[in-house]
Amino acid sequence: VSRLRFDELRGEQVVYAIDRQERTFLPSREHCPLDPTRPGGPPTEIPLPAFQIAVFDNRFPAFESPGGAAEVVVYTDRHDGSFATLSAERAEALMWVWRHRYLELGARPDVDYVMIFENRGVEVGVTLHHPHGQIYGYPFLPSVPARELAADERLGGCAPCELLRRELADAQRVILDSDSVVAYVPHAARWAYEVHVVLREHRASLLDCDPLELRELSVALQALVRGFDALFARPFPYVMVVHQSPTGGLDAARSRGHLHVEFYPPLRTADKLKYLAGSEQGAGTFISDTLPEESAAALREAIARAA
Amino acid sequence: MARKPAVPPSPGAAEPGRAKTGEPTGRDDRAAPGERFGPLAIERMSKDDGRALIVYSHEEPGQA
Numbered sequence: 091v092s093r094l095r096f097d098e099l100r101g102e103q104v105v106y107a108i109d110r111q112e113r114t115f116l117p118s119r120e121h122c123p124l125d126p127t128r129p130g131g132p133p134t135e136i137p138l139p140a141f142q143i144a145v146f147d148n149r150f151p152a153f154e155s156p157g158g159a160a161e162v163v164v165y166t167d168r169h170d171g172s173f174a175t176l177s178a179e180r181a182e183a184l185m186w187v188w189r190h191r192y193l194e195l196g197a198r199p200d201v202d203y204v205m206i207f208e209n210r211g212v213e214v215g216v217t218l219h220h221p222h223g224q225i226y227g228y229p230f231l232p233s234v235p236a237r238e239l240a241a242d243e244r245l246g247g248c249a250p251c252e253l254l255r256r257e258l259a260d261a262q263r264v265i266l267d268s269d270s271v272v273a274y275v276p277h278a279a280r281w282a283y284e285v286h287v288v289l290r291e292h293r294a295s296l297l298d299c300d301p302l303e304l305r306e307l308s309v310a311l312q313a314l315v316r317g318f319d320a321l322f323a324r325p326f327p328y329v330m331v332v333h334q335s336p337t338g339g340l341d342a343a344r345s346r347g348h349l350h351v352e353f354y355p356p357l358r359t360a361d362k363l364k365y366l367a368g369s370e371q372g373a374g375t376f377i378s379d380t381l382p383e384e385s386a387a388a389l390r391e392a393i394a395r396a397a
Numbered sequence: 398m399a400r401k402p403a404v405p406p407s408p409g410a411a412e413p414g415r416a417k418t419g420e421p422t423g424r425d426d427r428a429a430p431g432e433r434f435g436p437l438a439i440e441r442m443s444k445d446d447g448r449a450l451i452v453y454s455h456e457e458p459g460q461a
Contacts, residue, residue: 135444135450136450136452137442137444137445137450138452141452141454142452142453142454142455142457143452143453143454143455144450144451144452144453145450145451145453146444146448146449146450146451147448147449147450149448177457177458179455179456179457179458180455180457182436183436183437183453183455183457186434186435186436186437186453186455187437187453189434189435190434190435190437190439190453301435
């Protein structure tokens, strides 16, 4: 069972999930727990010989009922590949799975914030290579979404709506756009190839999207990650996080937020990682070697190459 | 913790068969046959150790 302690100095929660220390770490391909359970083969987390998308309670949860939730989302029963290599139909179906999990987890009294995310690559601590993501149902509002709500106050309305307006007006950092979705390297990107994928219309969560918006979101996400892989001609590590409205607390907070997906890739060149060192950890100030406008130009070219 | 209202339904998409409240199902529950959510067919199971497993299926020309 996880325990929470509040860091008074930083004003944020710290979670102690000490049972996770023993979790499965980079198993051999033959013992992947996210593969289907094949006849005569070792049992896995999914006791079926085939499946499309599976979601289950994490065996080594950071949160569990009645103190939140931790789920694993397996994108496919095929061990090899990535979100980028899924069929368009599967990627679109995944948007509906995310929506369904947001609906069910967000309705729980012990979940105040639903965070859907994917860690890709050993560079960001991945312990299983099988294509998958995770969902945490936090029993509190974490500090990053809380700061996003504070940005709404500072900007006098929905912050992502205002920032999207500015990015579209400037246009230098926009790398993808469709009728429903825009992707850009943000004006104040912290990571060299940080990208935000934002719904054009104000949508608090996946629940507010119409089917076309969900489809265009999946198309944009796949185009982006394929572009990432093309950028340095190698599998591109990233942390991908879906930002949505909080689901707990005051009704006013539940209706706020703007659905968008943020990518935090740790590479600053083809073979160099950005580390969070003195300034980032001690002062909370990122120091970047790359201008967002230059990164956006490189990503536009890579996305075109990968299309 | 006080019970909170269910997340309001989406105005944009029909979700036939969706639970009215979105409350979690018990681990021993199995969904009614034919549970759907948008284009997804949903099958709920319980693993040997009691953890929940949900399998989502959809129409697809070929396996991803």
